[in-house]
Amino acid sequence: MKGFSSKFSKLFIIAVLFSCNNIFAQNSVDALRLGYEGLGYNARALGMGNSYIGLSDDGGAAFFNPAGWGLIKKIEFSGGLGIDSYSNNTQFFGNYSDNSKSSTSLNNLSFALPFPTVQGSLVFGISYHTNKDFNSTMKFSGFNPGNNSKIQDLNSFSNIPYDLYLTDPNYVTPINGRLNQSGAVTETGSINNWTFSGAIEAYKNLFVGLNLNFVTGSYSSNNDYYEDDTHGLYSNVETDPGNANTLGFQTFYLNKTLNWDLTGWNAKFGMIYQIEKIARVGATIQFPKTYTVKETFTENGYSQFTNYQYNLDQTKYSDNVQYDIITPYELAGGFSLNLSGLIFDAQATFIDYSQLKFDNADGLTVQYVNATNQNIQNTLKAVVNYNLGAEYTFPIIGLRLRAGYMVMPSAYQGDPSNFDKKYITGGVGYLADGAFGIDLAYAHGWWGGYWDNYGTNVSRVVQDIKDNKVILSMTYRF
Amino acid sequence: MKNTYKIFYSLYFLMMLSLTGCYTVVWTPDAQLPSRESDSSGDGGYYNDYYYGDYYNYYDAPWWYNVNPPAYNNQPAYNRDTSRSMESLRNDNGGRGNTDRLGIPQAPPSTRSASGSGSGNNSSSTKSTEDTGSRSNSNSNNSNSGGDRSNSNNRNSNNDRNNNGRN
Numbered sequence: 297m298k299g300f301s302s303k304f305s306k307l308f309i310i311a312v313l314f315s316c317n318n319i320f321a322q323n324s325v326d327a328l329r330l331g332y333e334g335l336g337y338n339a340r341a342l343g344m345g346n347s348y349i350g351l352s353d354d355g356g357a358a359f360f361n362p363a364g365w366g367l368i369k370k371i372e373f374s375g376g377l378g379i380d381s382y383s384n385n386t387q388f389f390g391n392y393s394d395n396s397k398s399s400t401s402l403n404n405l406s407f408a409l410p411f412p413t414v415q416g417s418l419v420f421g422i423s424y425h426t427n428k429d430f431n432s433t434m435k436f437s438g439f440n441p442g443n444n445s446k447i448q449d450l451n452s453f454s455n456i457p458y459d460l461y462l463t464d465p466n467y468v469t470p471i472n473g474r475l476n477q478s479g480a481v482t483e484t485g486s487i488n489n490w491t492f493s494g495a496i497e498a499y500k501n502l503f504v505g506l507n508l509n510f511v512t513g514s515y516s517s518n519n520d521y522y523e524d525d526t527h528g529l530y531s532n533v534e535t536d537p538g539n540a541n542t543l544g545f546q547t548f549y550l551n552k553t554l555n556w557d558l559t560g561w562n563a564k565f566g567m568i569y570q571i572e573k574i575a576r577v578g579a580t581i582q583f584p585k586t587y588t589v590k591e592t593f594t595e596n597g598y599s600q601f602t603n604y605q606y607n608l609d610q611t612k613y614s615d616n617v618q619y620d621i622i623t624p625y626e627l628a629g630g631f632s633l634n635l636s637g638l639i640f641d642a643q644a645t646f647i648d649y650s651q652l653k654f655d656n657a658d659g660l661t662v663q664y665v666n667a668t669n670q671n672i673q674n675t676l677k678a679v680v681n682y683n684l685g686a687e688y689t690f691p692i693i694g695l696r697l698r699a700g701y702m703v704m705p706s707a708y709q710g711d712p713s714n715f716d717k718k719y720i721t722g723g724v725g726y727l728a729d730g731a732f733g734i735d736l737a738y739a740h741g742w743w744g745g746y747w748d749n750y751g752t753n754v755s756r757v758v759q760d761i762k763d764n765k766v767i768l769s770m771t772y773r774f
Numbered sequence: 775m776k777n778t779y780k781i782f783y784s785l786y787f788l789m790m791l792s793l794t795g796c797y798t799v800v801w802t803p804d805a806q807l808p809s810r811e812s813d814s815s816g817d818g819g820y821y822n823d824y825y826y827g828d829y830y831n832y833y834d835a836p837w838w839y840n841v842n843p844p845a846y847n848n849q850p851a852y853n854r855d856t857s858r859s860m861e862s863l864r865n866d867n868g869g870r871g872n873t874d875r876l877g878i879p880q881a882p883p884s885t886r887s888a889s890g891s892g893s894g895n896n897s898s899s900t901k902s903t904e905d906t907g908s909r910s911n912s913n914s915n916n917s918n919s920g921g922d923r924s925n926s927n928n929r930n931s932n933n934d935r936n937n938n939g940r941n
Binding site: 353367369370371410411412413414415416417418496497498499500502570573576634636637689691692694727730731733773774 | 796797798799800801805807808819820821822823824825826827828829831832833834835836837838
């Protein structure tokens with residue numbers, strides 16, 4: 297019976313080792329990375345809290361509501377810059393860390409061509425824009441007093457501790473927590489869109505439009521993680537008994553990099569109905585976006601002992617796979633109310649994140665893809681995003697002031713409300729010579745989150761995130 | 775593949791909406807460009823110029839309001855005094871002088887002045903010829919003078935032809 301148990305244990309370990317690549321791979325976080333909408337690129341819209349579905353009468357129609365193209369009556373060129381500053385204050389076992397990262401990019405170039413009409417409206421548009429960037433960062437450091445560690449966690453399903461001589465030949469490790477844990481995660485990249493659009497006034501004051509969107513983009517993540525024996529608890533221990541090189545464990549380092557090359561396409565249908573000169577009502581259907589992800593994943597690391605260092609064979613833990621991530625439908629409705637120079641906007645967007653899914657995987661087993669999709673269904677939920685905004689025009693000087701607020705709830709079931717992304721926005725616009733418009737918007741966002749280095753709530757980094765974004769847009773109409 | 779069908783259906787829906795009973799009428803070159811005055815649908819803007827100033831033009835005035843359409847004549851060009859223009863062109867040929875000059879009234883032959891007073895210049899002798907030969911005619915034949923007027927009316931009728939040419 298003892299022999300059978302030993303053989304079963306070995307078989308179990310082998311099975312786990314063969315599946316370890318999948319364990320490091322795709323999950324709901326990856327799907328949400330593409331599922332969450334970005335802030336877009338339009339300064340006027342951002343100044344009004346991105347509450348723009350009921351307005352959209354400029355190049356922002358390529359992102360918000362394609363029917364808005366039909367409201368453009370002059371030939372329009374527009375472009376813009378975006379500056380993003382992301383800061384993350386973390387708390388980890390009583391220690392606080394602060395880290396920030398910023399980026400600047402040309403985030404929009406668009407062109408609108410209204411055809412002369414005897415009646416109604418027919419407009420075509422083309423736009424290149426960055427609707428989302430992945431800019432983020434996180435640092436943490438603290439002493440974990442618990443009897444757990446990443447080494448122990450990895451040892452339960454991976455042979456990384458084994459390869460780094462942190463265990464004996466039977467996968468048994470003397471490491472039992474009480475290590476200083478630290479790390480940093482940096483993310484970069486963006487989603488860029490080529491949008492081809494058309495809109496028409498199908499009935500008096502009823503505008504319909506369609507955006508066809510071709511996506512390119514990239515995402516990169518670099519994750520450094522350290523466990524240090526700062527208290528000298530293992531200075532007299534050989535992690536592989538009998539191997540003197542493994543005496544005096546000092547540091548375990550693990551580096552993970554993830555690179556995505558993104559392509560994809562999607563379509564958005566929209567309508568706007570204008571009620572006299574008083575109000576506009578808009579609605580959009582964002583059809584599921586299909587992103588094809590070419591992924592390169594690498595893992596590197598080492599273990600440092602008093603007199604020796606073991607390095608991980610990187611090729612053994614690298615992976616190249618390809619798969620699709622398909623986002624759910626997004627249904628949105630909003631209105632714009634025009635009150636004597638004051639425009640008030642509101643909108644709501646319904647997104648069922650539990651319908652996010654992986655598909656067409658090359659390099660992943662069907663069972664794994666199904667299990668991941670099942671996990672997404674079990675952990676994510678449907679949400680409704682809210683956007684509010686207002687704009688007041690001073691007609692004599694051509695100046696506009698804007699303010700807005702938006703809420704994007706967390707997609708995870710059971711998350712507290714402070715994990716919802718909230719933005720307060722403001723903006724200013726100026727029209728020169730009746731043809732050249734310049735708009736500036738600022739958005740300040742804040743939300744909470746956490747990051748588990750392993751397990752659940754045993755090595756948790758609590759995050760307090762602030763995001764500041766500035767968009768400068770210039771528009772020329774003639 | 776399912777998504778492809780969804781896109782196809784949405785495009786189909788949009789096309790049907792566009793093609794059957796669509797409100798929009800696209801301008802064609804054989805019609806005049808709509809102007810602010812003539813555009814019956816031009817009152818559908820959102821930005822009242824009283825509250826939005828220049829933003830009214832920025833958003834609600836179509837770009838073709840500012841375009842001066844070229845003069846366009848939809849009548850065939852040959853309607854305008856065809857025979858006359860053709861004659862002029864024909865007579866210009868060959869570098870042999872403008873035969874139109876043949877149509878300009880010429881001074882009477884010198885023989886007539888020889889039968890007059892025999893002194894003075896040709897023009898005065900011409901006048902004397904008219905005086906002697908036609909004064910009584912002008913007094914007595916009002917109908918002739920009326921006939922002269924009708925000739926001048928014929929010139930006016932040329933103007934009428936010009937007008938016809940413009941129309």
